Amino acid sequence: MKKNILTFTFLFLSLFQVFGQEKKESREKIKALKVSYFTEELQLSSVDAEKFWPIYNVHEEKIDNLRNKWRVDIKNKIKDAGNLEDLSEAEAKKLVLMNEDLGKKMIAEKEDFLKKVSQFLPYKKILKLYIAEREFGRKLMRKYGKDKKKKEK
Numbered sequence: 001m002k003k004n005i006l007t008f009t010f011l012f013l014s015l016f017q018v019f020g021q022e023k024k025e026s027r028e029k030i031k032a033l034k035v036s037y038f039t040e041e042l043q044l045s046s047v048d049a050e051k052f053w054p055i056y057n058v059h060e061e062k063i064d065n066l067r068n069k070w071r072v073d074i075k076n077k078i079k080d081a082g083n084l085e086d087l088s089e090a091e092a093k094k095l096v097l098m099n100e101d102l103g104k105k106m107i108a109e110k111e112d113f114l115k116k117v118s119q120f121l122p123y124k125k126i127l128k129l130y131i132a133e134r135e136f137g138r139k140l141m142r143k144y145g146k147d148k149k150k151k152e153k
Contacts, residue, residue, distance in 0.1 A: 030140065033136075034136055035053065037132065037136050038056075038129065038132050038133075038136070041128055041129075041131075041132040041135075042121075042125050042128050042129055042132065043125075044125075048120060048121060051120050052117060052120075052121065055113065055116050055117055056113075056117075059109065059110075059112075059113040062109050063106060063109060063110075066102055066105055066106050066109070069102060070099065070102050073098060074095050074098060074099060077091070077095060078095070114126065117129075
C-alpha cells in the first residue's frame with residue numbers, strides 16, 4: 001500500500017513538471033509515466049513487459065491515427081462547409097458512414113490487440129489494463145484541469 005501511495009505521489013509530482021515543458025517533451029514524459037504506471041498496475045514481469053510494450057505501442061499508434069483521421073476528415077469537412085447546418089444531406093450521409101467505418105476499424109484494432117496480448121497475459125491483467133488506461137486518463141485530466149485553472153488565475 002505504501003508503495004502505491006509513493007508511486008502515485010511520484011506520478012503527480014512528475015505531472016507538474018510535464019505540463020511546464022514543450023508539447024513534444026510533455027508527450028514523451030506522459031508516455032514514460034504511462035509506461036511506469038501500467039507496468040506497476042499490471043505487475044508485468046520483465047518477460048511480459050518485453051512482449052507487451054511493442055504490441056501496445058503499435059496498438060496505441062493505430063488507435064491515435066484513427067482518432068486523428070476522424071478529427072481531421074470529419075471535423076474539417078464540417079468546418080469547411082461553415083457549420084453542420086450548411087452540409088447537404090448527401091455530405092452528411094457520407095460523413096456518418098465515414099464515422100461508422102472508423103468505429104469499425106477501431107473495434108477491429110482493439111480485437112486484434114486483445115488477440116495478441118491474450119496469448120501471454122491472463123484476462124485479469126487485460127481487465128486491469130483497461131482500468132489502468134481509464135484511471136491514468138482521469139488522473140491526467142484532473143491534473144491538467146488543475147494546472148489550467150491555476151494559469152487562468
